[in-house]
Amino acid sequence: MGRPWTEEQLSAYLDHQLPSGEQRALEADLAHDAELQQRVALLRQTIALLQTAPLREPPRNYLLTPAMVASPAAAPARPRRSPSSLWAMRLATVVSAAAFVVAVGLNLNPAPMPTEQRESAALSPETPEAMLYQEAPITETQALSRSAPAPLPQPTVAAEEPVYGLGGFEEGYLSAPPGAGGLGGGEEGFAAAPAVPEATATLDACAEDGSGECAEATADVTMTLKTVAAFSETAPITITAAPEEPTATLEAPETETSYPQSTVPLWVTGLLGVATAGLGYGTWRLSRRH
Amino acid sequence: MELTDAASWDETALVHAAQRGNLDAFNALLLHYQTQAYNLAYHLLQDPAAADDATQEACISAYRNLAQFRGGSFRAWLLRIVTNACYDALRHAKRRPSVSWEAFGDLEEEANPHLRDRAELPEEAVERDELRQLLEDALARLPEDQRTVLVLVDRLGLSYEEVAETLQIQLGTVKSRLARARGKMRDLLLEQRELLPYRYRLDNRV
Numbered sequence: 001m002g003r004p005w006t007e008e009q010l011s012a013y014l015d016h017q018l019p020s021g022e023q024r025a026l027e028a029d030l031a032h033d034a035e036l037q038q039r040v041a042l043l044r045q046t047i048a049l050l051q052t053a054p055l056r057e058p059p060r061n062y063l064l065t066p067a068m069v070a071s072p073a074a075a076p077a078r079p080r081r082s083p084s085s086l087w088a089m090r091l092a093t094v095v096s097a098a099a100f101v102v103a104v105g106l107n108l109n110p111a112p113m114p115t116e117q118r119e120s121a122a123l124s125p126e127t128p129e130a131m132l133y134q135e136a137p138i139t140e141t142q143a144l145s146r147s148a149p150a151p152l153p154q155p156t157v158a159a160e161e162p163v164y165g166l167g168g169f170e171e172g173y174l175s176a177p178p179g180a181g182g183l184g185g186g187e188e189g190f191a192a193a194p195a196v197p198e199a200t201a202t203l204d205a206c207a208e209d210g211s212g213e214c215a216e217a218t219a220d221v222t223m224t225l226k227t228v229a230a231f232s233e234t235a236p237i238t239i240t241a242a243p244e245e246p247t248a249t250l251e252a253p254e255t256e257t258s259y260p261q262s263t264v265p266l267w268v269t270g271l272l273g274v275a276t277a278g279l280g281y282g283t284w285r286l287s288r289r290h
Numbered sequence: 291m292e293l294t295d296a297a298s299w300d301e302t303a304l305v306h307a308a309q310r311g312n313l314d315a316f317n318a319l320l321l322h323y324q325t326q327a328y329n330l331a332y333h334l335l336q337d338p339a340a341a342d343d344a345t346q347e348a349c350i351s352a353y354r355n356l357a358q359f360r361g362g363s364f365r366a367w368l369l370r371i372v373t374n375a376c377y378d379a380l381r382h383a384k385r386r387p388s389v390s391w392e393a394f395g396d397l398e399e400e401a402n403p404h405l406r407d408r409a410e411l412p413e414e415a416v417e418r419d420e421l422r423q424l425l426e427d428a429l430a431r432l433p434e435d436q437r438t439v440l441v442l443v444d445r446l447g448l449s450y451e452e453v454a455e456t457l458q459i460q461l462g463t464v465k466s467r468l469a470r471a472r473g474k475m476r477d478l479l480l481e482q483r484e485l486l487p488y489r490y491r492l493d494n495r496v
Contacts, residue, residue: 006469007469007470007472007473008465008466008469008470010469011465011468011469011472011473012465012469015443015450017450017465041493042476042480042492042493043472043473043476045492045493046472046475046476046479046492047444047472049421049425049479049490049492050425050440050444050445050475051444051445051447052421052490053418053421053422053425053445054418054422055325055326055329055445055446056325056328056329056332056338056422057325058324058325058327058328058342058345059328059338059342060342061320061321061324062320062324062327062328062345062346062349063317063320063321064313064316064317064320064349064350064353065313066313068350069313069350069353069354
């Protein structure tokens with residue numbers, strides 16, 4: 001029994017591709033190894049069969065004519081777009097589709113408050129009371145506007161007025177003390193709600209004092225509470241606290257509804273839709289061509 | 291001078307003439323190698339029509355790029371272009387699968403009856419066709435890289451060096467792929483021994 005010969009060595013041997021030393025060694029083993037003889041014989045028959053079987057005849061001649069080998073530049077070749085243009089088209093389609101979806105979403109669900117206002121209100125360090133004292137009486141414009149009768153008791157937040165430092169329309173309501181001054185639960189007059197305990201506190205202080213100096217303030221506060229109780233059906237009111245106390249002029253909120261409108265006009269949304277459809281079709285055609 | 295005359299065959303002169311723009315010289319080279327080019331394309335693509343197209347494309351491409359031929363084996367250079375054309379066709383077919391006419395029967399022989407050797411006896415022709423069909427079926431079951439090397443060496447008669455040049459692979463890779471392919475072919479032919487014509491059956495007796 002000689003050395004173990006691999007298929008690769010036997011194959012190379014039949015093609016006379018073995019190094020001369022290996023070839024002699026293999027021939028020496030072949031002389032007395034019947035199994036090796038059979039392996040070589042089968043491989044030789046296989047090769048012979050492959051070489052014996054006829055080749056397929058080509059269906060025609062492939063001779064060239066001058067017209068066939070004309071310069072490709074002269075031929076009316078179809079303009080081919082490069083693969084990079086296909087990717088650019090795909091990207092443009094995706095971007096356009098995303099913009100269209102965002103535009104439709106904005107039209108269907110307009111945001112209740114501009115983002116920057118919500119952020120500024122949320123970041124304010126002021127407490128609700130402090131804000132009332134410092135900023136509630138605020139602008140002359142607001143005061144003038146409140147002189148008009150409130151047309152409808154609708155929820156309104158003045159754009160420049162930070163409300164309770166909690167940001168957001170709904171949070172302002174929720175922050176009002178429960179049962180405060182008969183204003184809670186109503187959608188209007190939320191800014192006046194914290195002032196009612198203040199007025200009540202002033203009234204209590206005057207009652208304990210027992211002097212006549214507070215009589216006038218007591219009358220004012222009593223009037224205020226009555227007025228506040230009827231707030232939901234009346235025009236804007238003004239609450240004036242006792243002279244010793246910090247003055248808090250509270251106004252009823254603006255009754256004009258001012259939901260922000262969508263920043264994307266309908267015609268822009270439509271244009272984005274058409275562009276998305278066109279780009280999608282073009283990309284499909286281009287990808288098929290590639 | 292008849293360019294295809296075997297006695298006056300000078301491949302180097304024909305190549306040089308073709309590089310100078312002589313289309314007849316190039317056509318003489320094509321006539322000499324077109325059967326090998328077509329068979330390589332057929333074994334790579336397994337479809338007569340696709341092989342026909344790929345061979346024609348390769349011939350045109352070879353003529354247009356003849357200036358890039360720097361000597362060596364013109365056959366290996368031409369078959370490399372055929373191989374590349376077939377790979378392009380395979381990539382294209384993967385993107386757009388289609389049904390071949392081959393699926394409706396072997397029609398190409400009937401379409402080209404003049405290509406048969408009239409001197410051959412009908413029984414011999416049938417036997418050789420059976421053998422060829424069996425071999426092609428067995429070849430189709432080999433991995434593509436092994437099948438290509440086997441066809442180039444054992445069917446088309448290229449040397450190891452020419453195969454390495456054609457496929458742009460190392461000589462050692464040619465040897466190992468060829469050995470694996472031959473071993474698998476031997477096993478396949480032994481499995482189908484009874485299907486082979488009697489005089490072509492492998493003899494596995496010790």
